[in-house]
Amino acid sequence: MLEQIEGSVAVARAVALCRPEVICAYPISPQTHIVEGLGELVRSGALSPCEFINVESEFAAMSVAIGASAAGARSYTATASQGLLFMAEAVYNASGLGLPIVMTVANRAIGAPINIWNDHSDSMSQRDCGWLQLFAESNQEALDLHLQAFKLAEELSMPVMVCMDGFILTHAYERVSIPSQAEVDAFLPPYEPRQVLDPNEPVSIGAMVGPEAFMEVRYLAHKKQRMALERIPEIAAEFRARFGRDSGGLLHPYRMEDAETVVIALGSVLGTLKDTVDELRAAGVPIGVLGIASFRPFPLEALRAALSPAKRVVVLEKSFSVGLGGVVSTDVRLAVAGLALRGSTVVAGLGGRAITKDSLLCVLARALRDELPDLTFLDLDQGLVDRQLERERAVRRSGPIAENLLRDVGTVASKVH
Amino acid sequence: MTTNATECLLQLCDEQFQLEDYQSGVPRWCSGCGDNAILAAVQRLCRDEALRPEKTVFVSGIGCSSRFPHYMKTYGFHGIHGRALPVAEGVKMARPDLTVFVNTGDGDCCSIGAAHWIHAIRYNMNLTVFLHDNQIYGLTKKQASPTSPIGTKSNTTPRGSYLEALNPVSVTLGVQNVSFVAQAVDWIPEVLFDIVKAAYHHRGLSFVRIVQRCPEWLPKSFDPWLHDPNRVQILAHANGLHPSAALSRTYKNQLEHDPSNIHRARELAGDSVNIPVGILYRNPEVPCYEDLIRPDLLRTPELTRSVLDSEMDKYTIWP
Numbered sequence: 001m002l003e004q005i006e007g008s009v010a011v012a013r014a015v016a017l018c019r020p021e022v023i024c025a026y027p028i029s030p031q032t033h034i035v036e037g038l039g040e041l042v043r044s045g046a047l048s049p050c051e052f053i054n055v056e057s058e059f060a061a062m063s064v065a066i067g068a069s070a071a072g073a074r075s076y077t078a079t080a081s082q083g084l085l086f087m088a089e090a091v092y093n094a095s096g097l098g099l100p101i102v103m104t105v106a107n108r109a110i111g112a113p114i115n116i117w118n119d120h121s122d123s124m125s126q127r128d129c130g131w132l133q134l135f136a137e138s139n140q141e142a143l144d145l146h147l148q149a150f151k152l153a154e155e156l157s158m159p160v161m162v163c164m165d166g167f168i169l170t171h172a173y174e175r176v177s178i179p180s181q182a183e184v185d186a187f188l189p190p191y192e193p194r195q196v197l198d199p200n201e202p203v204s205i206g207a208m209v210g211p212e213a214f215m216e217v218r219y220l221a222h223k224k225q226r227m228a229l230e231r232i233p234e235i236a237a238e239f240r241a242r243f244g245r246d247s248g249g250l251l252h253p254y255r256m257e258d259a260e261t262v263v264i265a266l267g268s269v270l271g272t273l274k275d276t277v278d279e280l281r282a283a284g285v286p287i288g289v290l291g292i293a294s295f296r297p298f299p300l301e302a303l304r305a306a307l308s309p310a311k312r313v314v315v316l317e318k319s320f321s322v323g324l325g326g327v328v329s330t331d332v333r334l335a336v337a338g339l340a341l342r343g344s345t346v347v348a349g350l351g352g353r354a355i356t357k358d359s360l361l362c363v364l365a366r367a368l369r370d371e372l373p374d375l376t377f378l379d380l381d382q383g384l385v386d387r388q389l390e391r392e393r394a395v396r397r398s399g400p401i402a403e404n405l406l407r408d409v410g411t412v413a414s415k416v417h
Numbered sequence: 418m419t420t421n422a423t424e425c426l427l428q429l430c431d432e433q434f435q436l437e438d439y440q441s442g443v444p445r446w447c448s449g450c451g452d453n454a455i456l457a458a459v460q461r462l463c464r465d466e467a468l469r470p471e472k473t474v475f476v477s478g479i480g481c482s483s484r485f486p487h488y489m490k491t492y493g494f495h496g497i498h499g500r501a502l503p504v505a506e507g508v509k510m511a512r513p514d515l516t517v518f519v520n521t522g523d524g525d526c527c528s529i530g531a532a533h534w535i536h537a538i539r540y541n542m543n544l545t546v547f548l549h550d551n552q553i554y555g556l557t558k559k560q561a562s563p564t565s566p567i568g569t570k571s572n573t574t575p576r577g578s579y580l581e582a583l584n585p586v587s588v589t590l591g592v593q594n595v596s597f598v599a600q601a602v603d604w605i606p607e608v609l610f611d612i613v614k615a616a617y618h619h620r621g622l623s624f625v626r627i628v629q630r631c632p633e634w635l636p637k638s639f640d641p642w643l644h645d646p647n648r649v650q651i652l653a654h655a656n657g658l659h660p661s662a663a664l665s666r667t668y669k670n671q672l673e674h675d676p677s678n679i680h681r682a683r684e685l686a687g688d689s690v691n692i693p694v695g696i697l698y699r700n701p702e703v704p705c706y707e708d709l710i711r712p713d714l715l716r717t718p719e720l721t722r723s724v725l726d727s728e729m730d731k732y733t734i735w736p
Contacts, residue, residue, distance in 0.1 A: 025573070026528075026529070027557040027560045027572075028557065029557060032558070032560070032572075035573060036560075036573060038573050039572060039573045039574065039575050040572075042576075043573070043576045044541030044575075054560070054561055054573050054574060056528040056529060056531060056563060056577070057499065057528060058529075059529075082479075082497060082498060086498070086529075111497070112497075116494065133718075139536060139579040215423075260556050276505065347587035
């Protein structure tokens with residue numbers, strides 16, 4: 001059924017359709033509406049039986065999810081930004097234990113400086129933790145990915161993060177198709193836990209593993225992610241067969257036919273990119289877009305195959321490895337190693353800075369002329385940075401950075417003197 | 418280490434401060450929010466005690482209350498969720514000469530930062546801690562907090578919260594090394610100020626729970642106490658609060674309570690009918706963390722003075 005609803009509400013409805021037995025969460029913007037939506041569904045009885053636990057922190061949220069999942073319950077939580085970082089130790093724990101928890105990450109920047117707006121720094125910081133990471137392009141896909149995530153997680157006994165852009169998706173009202181409970185039940189079988197509390201076979205979970213087997217346990221997680229590379233497209237195909245739409249999968253190719261230039265991105269910015277590319281295509285430029293829907297596991301082979309015919313690739317990413325450059329582009333580089341392909345990284349949209357079509361057209365024009373450097377920061381105010389560097393050179397006690405920059409841009413700084 | 422000589426000379430001047438010297442920006446809190454009352458009391462304290470803005474720090478975590486440092490024209494540190502206390506401890510250890518205040522909310526202190534809370538009490542550093550307790554998460558728009566009364570309907574507890582509220586005063590009074598615990602309400606400014614002042618003057622960790630209204634998300638939560646002054650019990654004592662005659666006309670429910678009696682303090686803290694307001698416990702004998710570690714490692718005023726002396730001695734012209 002088509003409904004005009006907020007992205008967070010759509011996700012709450014999707015999660016509820018998956019019949020989770022335990023939900024635990026701590027509020028943090030921009031995730032809050034998701035768990036509030038679920039709280040409401042538990043209250044109204046629409047989601048039953050389900051325990052909704054208000055925990056005292058994100059660290060507790062993930063820990064409770066671990067306990068619940070280990071005891072055999074389908075478990076769900078959601079967080080963002082600082083919350084994800086605070087739960088980091090438990091995030092690794094969940095994947096190490098092979099617990100099929102599903103978590104929504106409403107992608108948001110990480111402070112300091114405090115910033116509640118969208119970029120991908122939070123989930124990218126957990127890139128290597130063993131969780132699968134699926135990125136939603138639209139609210140419909142965010143909804144659909146949750147159904148697929150539980151299926152994938154439970155098949156593989158691995159936790160899955162569904163990443164959706166904070167505010168841009170979580171707070172946007174869009175028309176989404178909500179499947180019926182019967183449809184979801186047919187797609188997602190009841191959870192059959194791999195480890196249960198069995199009095200006939202009592203077991204302690206969380207064994208200490210020394211050098212004799214630690215690498216094998218970790219490798220197993222890698223192996224399962226490699227297996228997921230096969231299962232993700234199959235699940236997406238099954239999803240398409242049942243629900244009649246494309247959602248998930250490894251990659252989202254758009255106008256890739258004969259594309260000499262390919263722009264790679266993740267998440268909601270793909271919409272803006274498609275519009276931009278349409279404009280360029282209309283002007284006769286052979287350019288296409290390749291969305292990465294599965295960031296972990298990273299689809300090296302699929303990406304290489306898709307990029308092989310191209311001449312240049314631009315990775316547009318909302319994440320930033322300070323001291324190196326792009327996060328996604330490092331992985332892309334690995335995928336295309338040895339191909340005669342000119343590549344550049346464009347870091348964009350950090351802390352919620354708008355990624356406009358005009359700016360994209362500008363940067364892509366430079367790419368098409370092969371004038372784009374290896375690393376560009378979209379709409380970066382270099383003067384602002386230079387002024388701060390100059391200040392730091394001139395005086396030792398140059399003061400706090402963020403406050404200085406805010407004063408320079410003329411925003412009312414946190415302190416009015 | 419070096420010390421600025423003008424800093425020393427400044428201290429010699431007779432300093433007069435006005436409220437404006439501590440006011441910074443226009444608070445973005447909702448009108449009627451208890452945070453405004455706390456800000457007013459604290460700015461008044463700073464003026465009356467002539468706290469030099471450059472010698473004063475306000476440290477906060479995350480939440481409505483944690484915007485506090487932005488509204489003080491002193492040093493401020495707006496940290497991460499739940500970590501106000503350890504950040505303040507770090508500031509205090511590096512600069513024991515500074516007056517350090519902590520503004521934390523019921524989410525920040527009693528929920529995500531609860532582990533730090535227990536240990537901060539135990540360390541008993543010379544900090545003044547204000548727990549802005551409005552019994553709800555305000556900044557994220559109405560979710561139950563650990564201090565929400567049982568049955569509170571919120572966006573994450575639509576059936577009403579299941580658990581008895583955590584009592585921050587009882588918890589604090591139960592921790593080893595507790596040295597100062599008081600409780601205030603935002604709607605009696607006179608008493609709020611007296612308590613804030615007593616907390617400031619206590620050497621050690623002074624913990625003040627300030628029961629505050631949230632007109633936006635729990636507008637009626639404290640109506641029973643607001644409408645019936647007898648349900649606010651003023652704790653008076655020669656070593657505690659001295660309620661004025663004017664105040665006593667309205668708040669007739671008064672009790673003599675000796676703040677040195679921790680057992681009685683614990684009994685009073687557990688009162689679920691009345692809100693006890695006053696100094697519940699004070700023990701100046703509990704050693705501060707600063708006194709237990711090697712004081713010579715700290716940048717104490719004494720150390721500052723001795724370095725300053727030797728600096729000034731360089732300019733001495735011997736006869």
